[in-house]
Amino acid sequence: GEKVEQHESTLSVREGDSAVINCTYTDTASSYFPWYKQEAGKSLHFVIDIRSNVDRKQSQRLTVLLDKKAKRFSLHITATQPEDSAIYFCAASADSNYQLIWGSGTKLIIKP
């Protein structure tokens, strides 16, 4: 079946540095790529998304890049802060399909 892979299970960066979390997908029909954040003991919160009609989207310190040829997308967080510490999940879905296929999550640790 279709898969989304999140390659880093844990990522540790110093406060103030940038963090990059990468995902790959298998379904060429995928057109929607959201990112979610889950803090300890809490539910998932939407962070940012990108659709396949663009290859870059920025919102403040967050940027998502999409490489459709490589079937890869990534979340870039600049000037990291302690409150960025969380598990980040990527997902993908096709326009015709309501189901999101999820990555396994990347635990981002921001070191002081």
Added chain:
Amino acid sequence: GALVYQYPRRTICKSGTSMRMECQAVGFQATSVAWYRQSPQKTFELIALSTVNSAIKYEQNFTQEKFPISHPNLSFSSMTVLNAYLEDRGLYLCGAREGTYEQYFGPGTRLTVL
């Protein structure tokens, strides 16, 4: 704004009993509702996806007989965990979407089985 409520937030049930959890979408039309489980041992698992006017699609390892779901309208869904056992413990999340827009998550129902 768009919100998803889930209740109860926490529940404890005895092994072999059942419990029902609810999910309510406010501020948008929940044309699809996905139920997930996050357990200590496993990652985030999709249980089933319910789309209004379509059959509910269960993932492998999850069945309608064990996790019956109702999605009667564009704002409400419920799921029951029948005959709960220890392995059913975890955080049950409801994610609702309007069309192919972002999926909004509720705070979850944390199930403890004694």
